Amino acid sequence: MLEVSELTKIYREGRGIRNLSFQMNSGTTFGFLGPNGAGKTTTIRLLMGFMKPDQGSARIWGLDCWKNRTELKSIVSYLPGELHFIEQQTGQEFLDLIEGMHGERRDIKRNQIELLRSLELDPKQRIRKMSKGMKQKLGIVAAFMLDSQVLILDEPTSGLDPLMQKTFVELILEEKKKGKTIFMSSHQFSEIERTCEQAAIIREGELLNIQDVASLKRNERQTFEVEVEGEEDAEFLRQSGLTIYALGKSRFTIILADKQELLWKTLAQIHVKRFKQGTLELEEAFMQYYR
Template sequence: MLEVSELTKSYHKVRGVKDLSFQVESGTAFGFLGPNGAGKTTTIRLLMGFMKPDLGSARIWGLDCWQDRAELKRIISYLPGELHFMEQFTGQEFLDLIEGMHGAHETIRKNQIDLLRILELDPSQGIRKMSKGMKQKLGIIAALMLDSPVLILDEPTSGLDPLMRKTFIELILEEKKRGKTIFMSSHHFSEIERTCERVGIIRDGELLAIQDIALLKQKERQTFDIEVGGEEDAEFLRQSGLTLYPLDHHKFTIQVEGEQELLWKTLAQIQVKRFQQGSLELEEAFMHYYHSSLRGDGT
């Protein structure tokens, strides 16, 4: 569905992106993670055909994102990271304009009405008077109402409150059920974790890794909360070489990176009263992965 091959773009003295290569399968969601300035928005602008790459290519549905950019607009719904509206319009006038540009289909109007209700937006208000969160809702509605098979979303929940972020996640999960292909950059790790099967990690314009989210969480740092039977067991645990964080008396948090053989050998030799594996948040896994790469521990 979406294929990027050795994609490169430079801006004079400012780094863009270099040698990006990845694929997004049809009907799946792909998350793009990285700090500000890492190259996420540049990648999206190249996918949208807003810029010509210096080297490499990007293709969606077999169409070249630069050479076939006009045709691609018929199959892509796009939500930019920085929204700019015609401030003199009301929300409804803006949505009507977008609808008219795409043929004013009955399906689009029905989707629009449903999305206005779900996101609790009054479209009669002037855009100039809307808050950032309201404008973000308007942008989401304009993108999703078109029912395009491909969604490209740049920081889609910026400015939304936690309740509306939850609602947005539910909308994206529904889009996936309908077979949509989604490319989404975000700073909110929870929404990537809940909506995407795979994630790309980008730093300074270069792709560090492509990982299945489940594998990324498994592969990196894991934590375990444990309570042992007594002081003798606690001392054995302290001398084991495991990374321990004391909690209270004979209670510890154990942190394990990579192989867990030492953990299980140690536990087999002591009395364990309570043992619970902690759930690793995607954010923690990403930050560990990111900083390990900065230190040169791996990619």
């Protein structure tokens, strides 16, 4: 459904993206992970036909994203990473403007009402008085109410509080049930993990890897950092049968796939000075590419 082949765009200062190639199937959600400045937004702007690539190509449903950029807008909804509005308008006036550009369909109005309720947004307020989070909600409503088969979202939860981030994840899951195809950039691992079948890592404009999220989940493990009182406790930990790595004389990392009962029994028999749960290996598998 979406195919990127050796896509390249280099800016004057040398930053940009180089030779990106990946494919995405219809009806799936694809996560695009990377730190700020990695090239996520540049890739999305090329997918939307806002810029001409230096080389390579991108296609959505067979349409070339540059040559057929006008036709592309009829099948794709877009949420930009940086939102710009007509600040004098109310939220409702802005949504009415977007609705009018798409033929004032009855289903758009119905979707709009449901989205406003879910995101707890009052559209009567003038946009210039809205907080960053409220403006982000308005952008989400404008993108999702069109009920397009393809959604391209650039940092969609930027500015949202944790409760609204959870609501947004639930919204994505609902769209997936409808068979929508969703391309979503983010630097928040948790929302990618919960919503995507595949995720790609981009760093300094280069695609480092594409991972199947489900296969990683099947093999995910947890890590714990433990500091014990003395050598006797350390030796007991070494002989426990747990998978451990020494960080010092009395500090250890414990890697756990199962055997949780063994972990708690072991810790109950020694003097623990410090105990900290680390990141899931699933997240760590991606974070190593950042480092």
